[in-house]
Amino acid sequence: MADKKTEEQVKAGALQTLRTWGENPLPPTLLATLVTAQHMRPFQALPMLFPPALLFATYMNLNSYKIDSAGFTAALSGLYFVLAQRRKQKFANKFGARGLIRGATLGLCAANVAGCGVAYAFGSRRMEEAAR
Known part of the structure; x- marks a missing residue:
């Protein structure tokens, strides 16, 4: 009985940690910095389309669109990974x-695909709109 309860707490803790990661504005900014560091010299046009889009995701996050920002960041991170x-x-x-x-x-x-995907999938728009 105690093992099952502890297992549920750990599972809830892992999901909450991923969701917190996905709702944070720092990961897309950090990813934009790393992508820029990689592709600025020599300049590569296609990968350099990602930093402005990731910075826009950070801007959306800071303007209380956390769920939409998480989905956008997850999509961009997955695309860049591929x-x-x-x-x-x-x-x-x-x-x-x-x-x-x-x-x-x-x-x-x-990490962004996992965390932002969880934040997007389990995000509550009602709570987000109430926070605005």
């Missing part, structure tokens, strides 16, 4: 400065 995975990287290049930044970027994309 596009970045198409580029192959040699094993030796994974441990340089660019490789570490790329790994951090892809890890943050995965």
Whole structure:
């Protein structure tokens, strides 16, 4: 009996942690910074379309559109993750400065897809509109 209750608390705690992550304005800003660091030099046009969109997601979040911002961030993070995975990287290049930044970027994309997806899926528009 106690194990089942503890398991439910842990599950609720994990979902709440993911939802809190998804409703935070920092993850899309951090992802925009990492994408810019990767693709500014040499300039690559397609990946550089993501930072302004991610910064717009942060702007939406700060203007009390947390659920919409979470969905937009999850979609952009997932799309960037798929596009970045198409580029192959040699094993030796994974441990340089660019490789570490790329790994951090892809890890943050995965965290954003999970956290923002939960925030979007389980967000309550009534509570969001009452907060405005």
